[in-house]
Amino acid sequence: MPSFLSRRGVGAALAAGLVALCPLRLSADSEAPLIAAASDLQFAVTEVAEAFTAETGQAVRLSFGSTGNFARQIREGAPFEVFMAADEAFIADLHADGFTEGAGDLYALGRIAIVTPEGAALTPDANLDALEAMLAAGEITRFAIANPEHAPYGMRAREALISRGLWDDLQPVMVLGENVSQAAQFALSGNAAGGIIAYSLALAPEVAARGTHALIPEDWHEPLRQRMVLLNGAGPGAEAFYAYIQTPEARAIMARHGFSLPGDE
């Protein structure tokens, strides 16, 4: 045995080897259906999933992100089984291109809200008057929305700001979150005057503890018609979860998180 292979060297190599030689695929956990959910569902769908698991004993794996990014990843072959989008246009495109089982179902109608961090000079009002006044006075340092290139909540925030006539003036101070959760993070970090985020996020205790919000009039932007769909190759676990979202129990959770529900409005 070569002298450089001391006992310790062998030990370290063995440790690295043991870690590595575990099977490439983790089998036990990969049984749980994989759900891609828009970021505005961060708290609502986490709660729905907990209720689902409590009732059926079936775990689910949740991944949150921007709807546009998920749509791209699904086209590139990401193994998601259920896609809960923040905007139905993305579902329609995926359906047209053959990535889904059926056209899916409308599961919620979203709203947007202006939020400001605790102790900020800006007080949120539905008409955005305070924002306009502070903007004119040059007192807005940063204002956060989700990236309107691929995040539906960013698109609606942009439409609302355009219809209110504030979009151009906000450009120099605008910061864009990769998705609406990150926009909320930016808006409430204390480094920004505020932002426009999903009402469902503004209502969540974790977020509400850090700031105040006001609901923005829904006729300022296109409706956020949130549609979900079963993707090709979805297993029975995914189908059960998909069905569960449409039960009264799940709908009650969604309503509590500030969503309007299809069939109720």
Next chain:
Amino acid sequence: MDWTALWLSLRLAGWTVVFLLPVAVIAGRALAYRRFPAKGLVEALVMLPLVLPPTVFGFYLLVAFGGNSPVGDLWQRLFGHQLVFSFEGLVMASVIFNLPFAIQPAQRGFEAVPVEVREAAATCGMSPARSLWRVELPLAWPGVMTAMVLTFAHTLGEFGIVLMVGGSIPGETRTIAIAIYDRVQAFDMQGAATMSAVLVGISLVTIALTYWLSARVGRRLS
């Protein structure tokens, strides 16, 4: 604390080391001893991942290994699932992205082996393989060891590429770095703080271990 994510990161780092160890020894040795045309270009290529943003790299990986590419298509037919957004895809990305961290220190290690010693080994009638195992590796070992530990630690910290080709799938591609990012977005600062502290601890121990090991090896050899 997301133990699944931590375990996933450790497995990713372990596999990356397993695949890169032979590459580091063979490529590091060749670059240290041989002179060949375009050697500068090869060395530059090895170092490229060090300066390229992970997004550029992630973009090319998506194009090269995605579902519509020949490689992605072949993988799909062989294994029944996609290469991108899978653990295997992450391992492949990680191996390529860690080339400079594996090859550079190994190359420096082999360069430190005096040419007289290698010539002496050859004069004694040792075959190249025997010379590598009995003479060169024992001398170049600190470099190779450093290469492997750097690769391991760097893989734990990988973020940009995993974000681009991973998709944050729990138990599959949600590494500890991605899990921390997700926790911050979910306003779970406590969870993010715990995981960050664990990662700082593991990384520090890993790197301290290299210094300690290479100091010991250096002492014994001298």
